[in-house]
Amino acid sequence: MRVRRRRRGEETERKREDMGIVDEVAALREQTLARIAQAADTAALEQVRIGVLGKAGTLTAHLRSMGQVAKEERAQVGKTVNEVRSAVEEALAARKAALDAAELAAAIDAAAVDVTLPGRAQQMGTRHLINAITDEISEIFLGLGYTVAHGPEVETDYYNFEALNAPADHPSRSLADTFYVVDRSGDAASVRGESDVLLRTQTSGVQVHAMEDRELPIYVIAPGKVYRRDVADPSHLPQFHQIEGLVVDEGITFGDLKGTLDYLCKQVFGEERKTRFRAHYFPFTEPSAEVDVSCGICHGEGCRMCKGTGWLEILGCGMVDPNVLSMSGIDPEKYSGFAFGMGVERIACLKYNVPDLRMLLEGDMRFLRQF
Numbered sequence: 001m002r003v004r005r006r007r008r009g010e011e012t013e014r015k016r017e018d019m020g021i022v023d024e025v026a027a028l029r030e031q032t033l034a035r036i037a038q039a040a041d042t043a044a045l046e047q048v049r050i051g052v053l054g055k056a057g058t059l060t061a062h063l064r065s066m067g068q069v070a071k072e073e074r075a076q077v078g079k080t081v082n083e084v085r086s087a088v089e090e091a092l093a094a095r096k097a098a099l100d101a102a103e104l105a106a107a108i109d110a111a112a113v114d115v116t117l118p119g120r121a122q123q124m125g126t127r128h129l130i131n132a133i134t135d136e137i138s139e140i141f142l143g144l145g146y147t148v149a150h151g152p153e154v155e156t157d158y159y160n161f162e163a164l165n166a167p168a169d170h171p172s173r174s175l176a177d178t179f180y181v182v183d184r185s186g187d188a189a190s191v192r193g194e195s196d197v198l199l200r201t202q203t204s205g206v207q208v209h210a211m212e213d214r215e216l217p218i219y220v221i222a223p224g225k226v227y228r229r230d231v232a233d234p235s236h237l238p239q240f241h242q243i244e245g246l247v248v249d250e251g252i253t254f255g256d257l258k259g260t261l262d263y264l265c266k267q268v269f270g271e272e273r274k275t276r277f278r279a280h281y282f283p284f285t286e287p288s289a290e291v292d293v294s295c296g297i298c299h300g301e302g303c304r305m306c307k308g309t310g311w312l313e314i315l316g317c318g319m320v321d322p323n324v325l326s327m328s329g330i331d332p333e334k335y336s337g338f339a340f341g342m343g344v345e346r347i348a349c350l351k352y353n354v355p356d357l358r359m360l361l362e363g364d365m366r367f368l369r370q371f
């Protein structure tokens with residue numbers, strides 16, 4: 001009897017629990033439907049679905065515990081749980097359809113092209129003045145039958161100085177004037193056992209390579225970047241561009257040199273411009289000269305641009321020193337030649353009256369668009 005009574009008591013307890021599940025599931029239904037209605041996007045909705053119907057979901061747990069529900073209550077509880085599941089699934093599907101449609105509409109809006117908006121103009125670049133002048137001068141010499149040669153910007157002391165007859169104590173060879181290349185250990189890089197690798201200070205090395213490598217006669221120009229340890233100011237830059245030229249042939253005279261450079265100046269600056277040659281000294285030419293072109297502003301009268309002289313210095317030149325020819329294996333008894341070199345930035349400034357070399361490097365479009 002005691003046992004039976006106890007069992008009856010347990011059954012009552014269990015029945016109360018089973019009916020508790022019905023209330024709990026009903027509450028879960030209200031709560032879940034509210035969360036479904038509030039889900040702001042499909043990702044949030046999916047979180048709600050997993051929380052209720054997923055493997056570890058709250059409603060799934062109730063479905064799993066059906067086996068423990070008393071037989072006589074099982075139908076009632078099972079019916080309720082299944083109804084809730086159907087209601088939740090329906091609400092999820094309806095909400096998902098609504099959110100999918102809204103998200104698709106938003107994506108279409110975001111990707112839409114408004115054909116009534118005005119177009120954005122592309123900014124067209126132009127050739128930089130330095131490149132334009134380099135090309136212009138190259139064209140002039142190509143027209144005279146020259147070829148364009150290029151060489152390395154990292155050069156050895158031999159090609160930058162020695163083969164050009166620069167004495168070992170020449171001031172331009174000092175550490176103060178030349179960028180020497182240092183390897184990773186911090187030691188000066190070396191090709192011949194000395195600190196002799198440098199950034200070229202002139203494009204003249206290309207001329208030496210040309211004399212060593214090319215068949216005679218030689219008619220070349222060598223445009224390119226050069227480096228010097230100068231602080232940038234209105235008339236100096238630590239990196240600038242040069243165009244050098246070299247001719248080696250039989251019977252070349254100083255008259256050929258003068259005629260070529262006079263032609264160049266008239267082509268670049270205008271037919272009315274005059275040139276003059278002033279004696280000068282360069283290690284690799286003998287005789288040497290500096291070339292002036294008549295001032296384009298005052299036409300020789302004297303003005304601020306030409307500092308009152310009527311002339312503008314534009315390049316250096318001379319007849320190739322016989323020693324330089326010999327060093328490159330050319331017989332100076334048979335061949336002669338001339339060489340010249342000019343700074344492209346300087347030509348640009350003189351041609352367009354630019355007062356400060358640094359303006360060419362600043363990238364100010366208002367300045368650069370003028371050319």
Ligand SMILES: [Zn+2]
Pocket residue numbers: 295296297298299300301302303304305306307308310311
């Ligand atoms: Zn002048």
